[in-house]
Amino acid sequence: MAVQWLLVCHGLITLLVVTSFLCSRWPIFQGTFIERIHYFISFGAYDYLRRLIGVVFGSKGTDAILSVEYYCCDRPNPILQAIYLAIIGATYYFIVNTTFNYIPGYYLSGIHRYTSLLAVGVGILLFLLTSFSDPGTVNAENVSQYLSSYPYDNVIYLEKECSTCKIPKPARSKHCSICNHCVARFDHHCGWMNNCIGERNTRYFMAFLLWHFLLCVYGTVAIALVLAGRLKDLQVIYILTVYYGIEDSFRSLAPHVVQWLLASYNTQILLMVFMAIVSLLLAGFFGYHANLCLTNTTTNEVWF
Secondary structure, three states: OHHHHHHHHHHHHHHHHHHHHHHOOOHHHOOOHHHHHHHHHHHHHHHHHHHHHHHHHHHHHHHHHHHHHHHHHHOOOOHHHHHHHHHHHHHHHHHHHHHHHHOOOOOOOOOHHHHHHHHHHHHHHHHHHHHHOOOOEEOOOOHHHHHHHOOOOOOOOOOOEOOOOOOEOOOOOEEEOOOOEEEOOOOEEEOOOOEEEOOOOHHHHHHHHHHHHHHHHHHHHHHHHHHHHHHHHOOHHHHHHHOOOOOOOHHHHHHHHHHHHHHHOHHHHHHHHHHHHHHHHHHHHHHHHHHHHHOOOOHHHHHO
16 A cells, blocks of 8 residues: 555656646746745755755855856756666666566567667667757858858847857857857757757757657557556456456446556556656657747747
8 A cells, every 4th residue: 555655646746846847837826836836946945955055064065066056057067968868778777677577468569679679779869969969059160151041130130249259149049158159040058968959959859859758658658558468468357357246347447457556566657657747748848849940939039
């Protein structure tokens, strides 16, 4: 029973955090605990931590945490890249160790042992392409090319010079303070990629989002089919109806089947919930950026 309650709490907390991140600015959540949770996660928790360290360790502690903040948030660093690789590696490792024993199964053929590895490999390849490709860096050698591609409209984009790079600033470009160079058709700086997203690597970024959305859906559905196969192989429905006298209807069987799954395959259920939630997040991000591409706008132009 403890495992079931752990899974329920995990699901509720995850749903609450995701809702606070994605929906806190909706009018319906203004002034509610959802907005306050978003503020606490985004700003409040760090502010309290910084104050606590200042009280305990004095100015040296405050200077140390500000140095960490500067490195993590204001300079290029591979921290989030390493976290991404750890997440995708650990998830695949747990899937292999908990689920591959049942492949091939009643609904899945053995080919999925190999297609899953291929799918993860393609995801990592797209991650590397997005991370290490040129986002469209503007420099003295190519600035004239970008000026002709992105002319000034003298309404929103006026002719001016980048105060840092000391070169003309093409329309729709921006100087990234983290990467310390100007980027053509700048969208945003992505910490997960440790790179800017701009004119030349937006296609890789979009492919990354779409592929990882499909990868999470594939993983969720595959595990669901494995568990459905276990129900068939072990004749759980037959045992419940014949030996325990439970009515052969969805409403009567569902609670008992769910309880059996949670007790016997809790790790697989956790993986399914995790990938399902991540797939929803990725679908939202992909839909947002797809709309930007279709309307020929960028995140920088929409928000800043």
